[in-house]
Amino acid sequence: MDSTDRRIPADANAPVQTLHAGRWLSLRQRGRWEYVERNNPGGAVIIVAVTPEDRVLFVEQYRVPIRQFTIEMPAGLIGDVAGQEQEGVLLAAQRELEEETGWRCGRVTFVHAGPSSSGMSTENIAFVRALDLVKVGPGGGDETENIVVHEVPHNEAGAWLFARAAEGYSIDPKLFAGLWFLEHGLGDQAE
C-alpha cells in the first residue's frame, strides 16, 4: 500500500498521550484523535457455534455500560501470550464456549479478525468457528456471570434475533456477521 502513504494524516505519527489509565481501559490521544484501549491487549473472540442438531448458540446477559440485556454469541477476552496469538484466540474460544454454554468443541478454526470501532477504539475482534460440539455441562459462565443460553435453529436465527430486538434486547450487529460466516461456510474446514 506504498502508493497511498501520502493519504496517512500527519498526526498518525504524533506521540501518544494517555489521558487516563483506568483499571481495564485507557483513554489515549494521538494528534486530533482520541481513542480507548483495553489494558489487556489480546482483544476479544466471538465464537460461531452450531450444535449437532443444527442449532446456533447464543448467550443472554446484562451489560452494565449500556444498561440493557443483550443477546450475543459466546465470546471472551484473549490472554496475551506473545508469539502464540493465533493459539491464544483458539484456546480462549474453547474455554469460553464451554464456560458460557456447557458445550465443548473438538476443533476451532479461525475465520476473521478486525476492529470493532476503528474511529474510537483499538479493540480487535476475532471470529472463530467451533466444530464437533459435545454437551458436557450446564454453562452459565463463571461465578461473576449470570448467562442464559439459547439454542436457535440455524434457519430461524436471523428472524429470532430481530424478534428479540423488538422485545427490547440489545443485539450487536456483529451477530449478523456471524450468521454470514456460517451461511457462507467460513471456518467449516479445519486448516
Next chain:
Amino acid sequence: MDSTDRRIPADANAPVQTLHAGRWLSLRQRGRWEYVERNNPGGAVIIVAVTPEDRVLFVEQYRVPIRQFTIEMPAGLIGDVAGQEQEGVLLAAQRELEEETGWRCGRVTFVHAGPSSSGMSTENIAFVRALDLVKVGPGGGDETENIVVHEVPHNEAGAWLFARAAEGYSIDPKLFAGLWFLEHGLGDQAE
C-alpha cells in the same frame, strides 16, 4: 423482561463517575465497570448501498487509532436532534453517503441498531439501506477526509473483502453484517 431483573448486577445502579472527559470521548466508571462514551450521543450510522449496476459501495481510509487503512461501508456520526432520532439517522445517512461516495440516494430505510462493543462502550451503531442511487459527484469526503471509493459487484463482495484483509487492510467484521442484511433483503422496501 421483568422475570430476569434479579440477573441485573447490583452495580448496574451504582452512580457514574467520569474518569476523564476528553474533547470527543469520555471515560466513565459505574461500579466495577469502565466504559467509553462519545460526547456526541447520537451514535453512528452505516449505510448499505448498492448502485444500479448491482455494485456494493465501500470506502477506504486511514484510521489513526488503529494506524491502518480500513475498508468500510460509508458511515458517519449522527447529530443529536431530540425527538428526531430516526430522522436524524436517515438524514445523516443521506448526507454521508453523498459526501463520501458521490452517490445520492432517493430513499433510506432503517434496518437495525445495536451496540458496537457492549462490554466497553455505549456506542450505538445503526444500519440503514440506501435505495434509488444516482451518481452526482466525485465523493471522497469533506476537506478533512481522504476517502477512496470502491464499487464491488454484489456477488463478489465477500471474497473481495477477504482478499483486501489478506493484503493488510483492516476489515471491520460489521461489514459482513451489512452483506447479511443485503442478502436477506432487509430494508429493501420503504417503510
